[in-house]
Amino acid sequence: MSELSVNHLLGIKYLNEQDIQLIFETADHFKEVINRPIKKVPSLRDITIANLFFENSTRTKLSFELAEKRLSADVINFSSAQSSVKKGETLIDTVNNILSMKVDMVVMRHPNPGAGVFLSKHIKASIVNAGDGAHEHPTQALLDSYSIREKLGDVSGKKVVIVGDILHSRVALSNIFALQLQGAEVMVCGPKTLIPKYIHELGVKVETNLTKALNWCDVANMLRVQNERMDISYFPSTREYSQQFGVTKDLLDSLDKEITIMHPGPINRGVEITSDVADSKQSIILDQVQNGVAIRMAVIYLLASKIKQ
Amino acid sequence: MSQKVLLNAKEVNIILHRLACQLIEKHNDFSNTVLIGLQPRGVFLANRIAKILEEDYNVKNIQLGQLDITFFRDDFRRGDKPLEANSTKINFLVEDKNIVFVDDVLYTGRSIRAALTAIQSFGRPNEIELLTLIDRRFSRHLPIQPDYKGRQVDVINNEKVKVNWKEQDLEDSVYLIEK
Numbered sequence: 001m002s003e004l005s006v007n008h009l010l011g012i013k014y015l016n017e018q019d020i021q022l023i024f025e026t027a028d029h030f031k032e033v034i035n036r037p038i039k040k041v042p043s044l045r046d047i048t049i050a051n052l053f054f055e056n057s058t059r060t061k062l063s064f065e066l067a068e069k070r071l072s073a074d075v076i077n078f079s080s081a082q083s084s085v086k087k088g089e090t091l092i093d094t095v096n097n098i099l100s101m102k103v104d105m106v107v108m109r110h111p112n113p114g115a116g117v118f119l120s121k122h123i124k125a126s127i128v129n130a131g132d133g134a135h136e137h138p139t140q141a142l143l144d145s146y147s148i149r150e151k152l153g154d155v156s157g158k159k160v161v162i163v164g165d166i167l168h169s170r171v172a173l174s175n176i177f178a179l180q181l182q183g184a185e186v187m188v189c190g191p192k193t194l195i196p197k198y199i200h201e202l203g204v205k206v207e208t209n210l211t212k213a214l215n216w217c218d219v220a221n222m223l224r225v226q227n228e229r230m231d232i233s234y235f236p237s238t239r240e241y242s243q244q245f246g247v248t249k250d251l252l253d254s255l256d257k258e259i260t261i262m263h264p265g266p267i268n269r270g271v272e273i274t275s276d277v278a279d280s281k282q283s284i285i286l287d288q289v290q291n292g293v294a295i296r297m298a299v300i301y302l303l304a305s306k307i308k309q
Numbered sequence: 310m311s312q313k314v315l316l317n318a319k320e321v322n323i324i325l326h327r328l329a330c331q332l333i334e335k336h337n338d339f340s341n342t343v344l345i346g347l348q349p350r351g352v353f354l355a356n357r358i359a360k361i362l363e364e365d366y367n368v369k370n371i372q373l374g375q376l377d378i379t380f381f382r383d384d385f386r387r388g389d390k391p392l393e394a395n396s397t398k399i400n401f402l403v404e405d406k407n408i409v410f411v412d413d414v415l416y417t418g419r420s421i422r423a424a425l426t427a428i429q430s431f432g433r434p435n436e437i438e439l440l441t442l443i444d445r446r447f448s449r450h451l452p453i454q455p456d457y458k459g460r461q462v463d464v465i466n467n468e469k470v471k472v473n474w475k476e477q478d479l480e481d482s483v484y485l486i487e488k
Contacts, residue, residue: 002391025394029377029379029394029395029396032396033380033397037402037430037432040430041430042381043380043381043382043385301380304385304386305386307386308386309386
C-alpha cells in the first residue's frame with residue numbers, strides 16, 4: 001500500500017486520484033471492521049485527536065468521533081459555544097493551547113473558508129478539515145463518491161447532478177473536485193441566484209430545469225437550502241423552491257430510467273425531496289451515513305500512519 | 310544474495326498431508342473446528358490444507374476463514390513502510406469454536422499475538438491452536454509456540470525464509486535467502 005501524498009486533509013483540491021483510491025480501498029477494510037460483532041481495532045491507541053467544532057454539527061461530529069473511537073484513539077471534544085473563543089481568544093492560541101496537551105491530530109470545522117489551510121501553516125499536528133465555511137468538506141465528498149462506487153460499481157463515466165443551494169455549499173465544491181478527479185461528469189442545478197457566477201469555469205454543466213437535469217444524470221445529490229447562511233432572499237418562497245427544485249416520487253417515476261438519490265443531510269423533508277423519495281429504494285442516504293464512518297476511519301488511519309514517533 | 314532450498318515441491322506435499330492427518334487426529338470430523346488462514350501468506354496454506362482434507366480424507370463442510378491482522382499489529386507508525394491491509398473473510402461465528410490459525414512461517418510470534426487479539430472481535434472461541442509450515446526456532450519475541458509444525462529450522466537473523474505457493478509463485482517450495 002502506498003501512502004497519501006498529503007499530511008493533512010484540507011480539501012479534495014489537494015488530493016490526487018491515487019489518494020482517493022487508497023482512501024477507498026482502506027475504507028473497504030474498515031467497512032468490514034464496523035460490521036463485526038466487536039467494531040473496534042487498536043491501531044491508533046497511542047494517538048490523541050482533538051475535534052474542534054467552531055460551528056454547529058451533529059452527524060459529522062458524531063461520525064468523526066465514532067471513527068476515532070473505533071480506531072482506539074483518545075478523543076477530546078471542543079465546541080466554540082462553551083469556549084474561550086467567546087472571550088476573545090484567537091484561533092492559533094486556542095489550538096496551540098490544545099496541542100500543548102500533546103494532541104497529534106486536529107479535526108476542525110470552522111465558519112471561515114481556509115481556516116484549515118491557515119492552521120496547517122502554524123501548527124505541527126495533522127489537520128482534517130470537517131468543513132470550512134462555504135469552501136470544502138472533503139470527507140463528505142469522499143463518502144459520497146464511495147457510496148456511488150458501492151452502488152454503481154464505479155464513479156468514472158457516471159453523470160452526477162448536484163441540485164440546490166450551490167452558492168453556500170462546501171459539499172458541492174468538494175464533490176465537484178472529487179467527482180472530476182475520478183472521471184465523472186458533473187452538472188449543477190438550482191435557482192440562478194444560488195449558482196455561483198463563474199462555476200462553469202470548473203468544467204461543470206449548469207442547468208436550471210430540474211426535469212432536464214434528472215433525465216441527464218445517473219445520480220442526483222440533493223442539497224439542503226442553507227437558510228442560516230442566507231443574508232438576503234434568494235428565491236420568493238420555500239413553496240416555490242420545492243415546486244421547481246424539489247424531487248417527488250411522481251417526477252422520478254416520469255423519468256425513463258432509475259436514478260440514484262443522495263443527500264448529505266440534514267434533510268428538509270418536503271422541501272428538496274419528499275418523504276417517499278427519501279425513504280425509497282432509489283435513495284442511498286442511510287448508506288452514505290454508514291460509509292461516512294468507514295471513510296473517516298480510513299482518512300484518520302492513513303494520516304496517522306504518517307505521524308512519525 | 311544467495312539462496313538455499315529448504316523444501317522442494319514433493320517435500321511440501323508430504324508435509325501438507327502429514328499436517329492434515331495430525332489435524333484429523335485431533336479434530337476428527339471438524340464439526341466444531343474452523344481453519345483461519347492469516348493474511349496474506351497463511352491463506353494459501355489454509356486453502357491447501359482444507360483442499361487436502363476434503364479431497365483426500367473426505368472431511369465434509371470445512372469452515373475456512375481468512376483473517377487480516379494489519380489493524381492489530383504492534384508496529385503501526387514504527388516502520389518506514391506503511392502497513393498494507395488485506396481483506397478479512399469470516400462468514401461464521403467463532404463463539405465456542407475450536408480455531409486453528411494457519412500461517413506459513415512462525416518467526417517472532419508478533420503476528421500471532423495480533424491474530425489472537427483480532428479474532429476476539431468475532432466472539433470467544435473455545436480453543437485456539439496454531440499450525441505453521443515453518444517454525445523458525447530461537448527467534449521468538451513472545452511466548453508463542455506452534456501446535457502443528459511442518460519443519461523446524463534454525464535461521465540466523467540476516468536470513469529470510471520464503472515460502473512459495475504454486476497458486477501465486479508458480480511452484481511449491483521453501484527457500485532460505487541470505488539478505
